[in-house]
Amino acid sequence: MQTNKGHRYSYRVPLYEIDMGQAVYHGNYFHFFELAREALLRDLGFGYPELVARQVHLAVVEAHLHYRQPVRYDDQIDIITTVPLLKSRSVQFHQQLFLSATGKLANDARITTVSINFSGRPIPLPPELRQRLETFMG
Secondary structure (H helix, E strand, C coil): CEECCEEEEEEECCHHHECCCCCECCCHHHHHHHHHHHHHHHHCCCCHHHHHHCCCEEEEEEEEEEECCCCCCCCEEEEEEEEEEECCCEEEEEEEEEECCCCCEEEEEEEEEEEECCCCCECCCCHHHHHHHHHHCC
8 A cells, every 4th residue: 555655564463473582583574574565566566477477576685674673473563665766677675664553663674676587687677667666766
């Protein structure tokens, strides 16, 4: 869902994402952010079936995550995704994960992806995708 501050993706944390400390395992946040990016692309009309049909893959080449506070089992979360940087072959996503009950920022990430073909070579982003991603630049 698009908001005036980016794309919003909501999710309730299932038990299998939790570690022995009863919080989300640190690596699983990347899973949440991937789900949110997939939802954004799907809502733009460029879900993975469309990308595959065009023989395009958005490969993650850099990821930075700042952990601020834990997220626990059954927490409802909202991930807001914006696009701070868009180039001919790459797109950077800024993703913020909020606890829905309090509105507090739990963590945020910057994920850079590069458009590649199925041989692994960088290729330009599809022009229609670039144009639609521009609406999330801020």
